[in-house]
Amino acid sequence: MTCSQFLALLDDLIDDSVTPELRAGLQQHLRGCEHCEVILNTTRKTIEIYRSHEIYDLPAGLRERLHAAIMARCKKGC
Amino acid sequence: MATIQPIAGELEPHPDVALVDRVRAGDVSAYDELVRKYDRQIFRIAQHITQNREDAEDVMQDAFLKAYEKLDQFQGNSKFYTWLVRIAVNESLMRLRKRRTGKMVSIDEDVETEEGSVPRDLADWAPDPEQNYNQAELAEILRKTIQGLPQGFRIVFVLRDVEGLSTEETAETLGLSIPAVKSRLLRARLQLRERLSRYFRRNKVGEK
Numbered sequence A: 001m002t003c004s005q006f007l008a009l010l011d012d013l014i015d016d017s018v019t020p021e022l023r024a025g026l027q028q029h030l031r032g033c034e035h036c037e038v039i040l041n042t043t044r045k046t047i048e049i050y051r052s053h054e055i056y057d058l059p060a061g062l063r064e065r066l067h068a069a070i071m072a073r074c075k076k077g078c
Numbered sequence B: 001m002a003t004i005q006p007i008a009g010e011l012e013p014h015p016d017v018a019l020v021d022r023v024r025a026g027d028v029s030a031y032d033e034l035v036r037k038y039d040r041q042i043f044r045i046a047q048h049i050t051q052n053r054e055d056a057e058d059v060m061q062d063a064f065l066k067a068y069e070k071l072d073q074f075q076g077n078s079k080f081y082t083w084l085v086r087i088a089v090n091e092s093l094m095r096l097r098k099r100r101t102g103k104m105v106s107i108d109e110d111v112e113t114e115e116g117s118v119p120r121d122l123a124d125w126a127p128d129p130e131q132n133y134n135q136a137e138l139a140e141i142l143r144k145t146i147q148g149l150p151q152g153f154r155i156v157f158v159l160r161d162v163e164g165l166s167t168e169e170t171a172e173t174l175g176l177s178i179p180a181v182k183s184r185l186l187r188a189r190l191q192l193r194e195r196l197s198r199y200f201r202r203n204k205v206g207e208k
Helices: A003-008 A010-014 A020-032 A034-052 A060-075 B015-024 B028-050 B053-069 B080-099 B135-147 B151-162 B167-174 B178-200
Strands: none
Touching: A003 A010, A003 A020, A003 A034, A003 B178, A010 A020, A010 A034, A010 B178, A020 A034, A034 B135, A034 B151, A034 B178, A060 B028, A060 B053, B015 B028, B015 B080, B028 B053, B028 B080, B028 B151, B053 B080, B080 B167, B135 B151, B135 B178, B151 B167, B151 B178, B167 B178
């Protein structure tokens, strides 16, 4: 397996949607390729960081104000 | 004796179905519950697309009001949340169009890239690299980095990886094919990884 072939399957590997045979092939490539191992680990970390950190928070005051506005109009029948 | 167990999730309807039914029957308080359940996600998606706080506030209100008005058109063959996200994405794109008057805005914008590009920055990251920054610094880095992605990549990454929609739901929401979603997701992930490497790479021993 080449690095390009590995990269083409990177998402499937991360999303755990590869067959056991394919997974074995990908793991074999990883054992001999430090670059692809770094890409796999840092791409996983990238997703994890974006998933676990709130970068656009909705402050409680604003949330309540928007919520009240929505519900007031819904009660009037929009 | 072995008994046949129902497969989890197959027979149980999604809890939103009951809430939607109550709203349809005239119970506004059930809609209140749906708004509280999804308002943060809708606000976040709107911020990611419009990149403007006031626009995101307007989109959030308009999306929930539109969903309420059109609830009769909701078929129930997709999840309420996915249907709501689709409304919010469309509202966000409309808002962008208004801002950039005369200029078409779509999720197909700026996605021309070369096929099969191999990442350039192959430096490994420090363990727990986010700990080198405080919360505010880290949020700023993450915002700046994702804002630099082409729109069509950013939306796919946000829906798939941040908001947890499936590939199929993302495709349905954005009106894209499944291969298009997959290809954009891979590019988005790799581009974000490469851009974040600037901040998170491990300094080799002896490196200045």
